[in-house]
Amino acid sequence: MNEYIAVRGLLGQAGALTALIGTRLYPDVLPDNPVYPAVTFQKTDGGNEVGSVSNPGICWAEMQVSTWSKSRIEAAAIVKAASAALDRARLVTVAGVQVDDCFWLFDTDDHDGETRIYFTHSKFKIHYREP
């Protein structure tokens, strides 16, 4: 759960991102009848270090941060702001969660012809601690 807290904390405290999406930052899915632009985030993979008889609480997760917008230019600006908030967030404590480091992995752009929404899925790998 700490990975969600950390990512939400890092994105939520990024002024440049907040200026673009306000508080429209959601775990997993957009709400019904969403207002655009907005950002969602979800875990797509994860694991932890393993010791001989107990685990040290050193964890990692791949997090997908998805940007949803009616404009590609606007989406690109949001992706840039989100990436700046997460990429290489190193040795910081966010909302009580220790983040050891965070790496941007890749972006995938796409467009939904029916809703005319542009979106980008950005993948990050975050290393963090569990109690």
Add this chain to the structure above:
Amino acid sequence: MTQTETITAQIVTILKGAGLTVRDDTDALYSFEYKPCIVIDVGDELADPVFGQGYIYWNLNFDLLIGADGENPKLAPESTRKAAHEALYADRQLGLSDFVVDLNVKQIQRAIDAENPAAGITRVAYQIKYRVEEGTA
């Protein structure tokens, strides 16, 4: 307790006595553990039998995996490596002179962790020669 277990425990005691963080519960460092940290990787042993005298001389290999973070990762573990080496070489019989004959350093290898680009990992190979009576371990 075998002599190998006794020697390993003594190495841990010596390194901790030098103020170093040491563990031996895995054979590798974690990418993002608190550093500097040393992992003792106990390796293989090769016997030098002394025929007719009732003794076997064993050559025990062990590695110190020394991890430290720094802007120059490959050299970040150097101060810890120095402290560990000096602590071990302060008494090359490790305080176990009744059966440990000698300690020798063999090789140093340096790398950067695959996950943590700031973490340097230095592997220092040592070999300890110790003696046991035939029929004991």
